[in-house]
Amino acid sequence: MDEQSARLEQRARELFDDSAAALDARTLSRLNRARQAALDVARKDRVVIPRWLLPASSVAALALVAAITFQHVRMSSHDELGAQASSAMEDMEIMASNEDLDLLQDVDFYDSLDATEDEVS
Amino acid sequence: MFDTLAQTLTLPTLVGELAAREERTLLDQIQALDKFLAGVERRAFQMARMAVRDADEAMDIVQDAMIKLARNYANRPSDEWRPLFYRILNNRIRDWQRRRVVRNKLFGWLPGTFVDDEDEGGDPYQDVPGTTHGPTEQLMLSDAMVTLQAALRELPARQQQAFCLRNIEGLDVAQTAMAMGCSEGSVKTHYSRAVHTLRERLGDTW
Numbered sequence: 664m665d666e667q668s669a670r671l672e673q674r675a676r677e678l679f680d681d682s683a684a685a686l687d688a689r690t691l692s693r694l695n696r697a698r699q700a701a702l703d704v705a706r707k708d709r710v711v712i713p714r715w716l717l718p719a720s721s722v723a724a725l726a727l728v729a730a731i732t733f734q735h736v737r738m739s740s741h742d743e744l745g746a747q748a749s750s751a752m753e754d755m756e757i758m759a760s761n762e763d764l765d766l767l768q769d770v771d772f773y774d775s776l777d778a779t780e781d782e783v784s
Numbered sequence: 785m786f787d788t789l790a791q792t793l794t795l796p797t798l799v800g801e802l803a804a805r806e807e808r809t810l811l812d813q814i815q816a817l818d819k820f821l822a823g824v825e826r827r828a829f830q831m832a833r834m835a836v837r838d839a840d841e842a843m844d845i846v847q848d849a850m851i852k853l854a855r856n857y858a859n860r861p862s863d864e865w866r867p868l869f870y871r872i873l874n875n876r877i878r879d880w881q882r883r884r885v886v887r888n889k890l891f892g893w894l895p896g897t898f899v900d901d902e903d904e905g906g907d908p909y910q911d912v913p914g915t916t917h918g919p920t921e922q923l924m925l926s927d928a929m930v931t932l933q934a935a936l937r938e939l940p941a942r943q944q945q946a947f948c949l950r951n952i953e954g955l956d957v958a959q960t961a962m963a964m965g966c967s968e969g970s971v972k973t974h975y976s977r978a979v980h981t982l983r984e985r986l987g988d989t990w
Contacts, residue, residue, distance in 0.1 A: 679952045683826035686826055690843075700851060705814055
């Protein structure tokens with residue numbers, strides 16, 4: 664940038680700075696109020712845990728721990744039910760299979776048939 | 785179980801510490817934001833007033849820009865606040881100018897529609913002097929400033945923005961590009977053309 668352009672740039676900056684410094688009191692007051700309004704917005708939009716809520720938050724924390732503990736106890740008692748559930752699953756697998764259920768009812772017959780064949784052999 | 789209880793007892797302490805830390809962070813941020821806005825508000829008002837030629841409208845534009853920055857960008861790094869603020873300000877100015885174009889088209893034929901607020905009398909504060917200059921010097925400054933503002937207004941919007949942001953506000957090329965929403969190359973082009981045009985209009989003796 665040449666010297667004349669640099670001079671123009673500097674002159675423009677100085678004029679704006681001087682003009683800003685010379686703003687009247689009313690304008691400055693309004694600008695101050697505008698700035699405070701913006702700061703109020705910044706304060707309100709942030710959620711901070713108030714100190715008076717700390718006891719309540721402690722109670723909430725205890726309740727959470729109790730719930731977790733209770734859930735753990737429930738889960739361990741479910742082990743007994745787990746065994747029943749696995750047998751039910753086996754029944755379901757059987758039901759879902761393609762085997763003829765009528766033949767399964769004759770399982771006692773086939774067992775006895777096998778036993779007879781063994782005896783014969 | 786006892787471990788759980790021990791952890792439970794320390795939880796209120798942790799919550800309290802977190803709350804105190806959060807509060808300190810918020811206070812620091814508000815202080816930093818206050819300092820930043822106090823540093824830009826005067827020039828922002830000047831730029832807005834030059835663009836819209838109405839002090840009250842300019843004040844509303846500046847306040848809107850401040851609020852939007854505080855609401856949406858206060859959590860951004862503070863070195864981004866300046867270009868973000870001027871981006872918002874320029875958008876507000878552009879919105880105002882577009883509304884004025886529409887208003888002119890709809891109601892421009894009505895007599896007495898437009899009132900230049902700066903010509904209205906009766907402002908009890910307008911005679912309160914500035915703090916740094918005497919009356920004669922202030923008059924001289926006003927003439928030179930009036931001349932400069934007239935020349936700036938004649939520039940295309942992008943050149944005016946580039947000149948004001950780069951030279952008056954002191955943003956670097958990258959920050960100006962962020963504020964204007966354009967490339968750094970465009971900033972340099974707009975700025976160079978603005979300086980060239982201003983030199984032609986203002987002359988070498990200005």
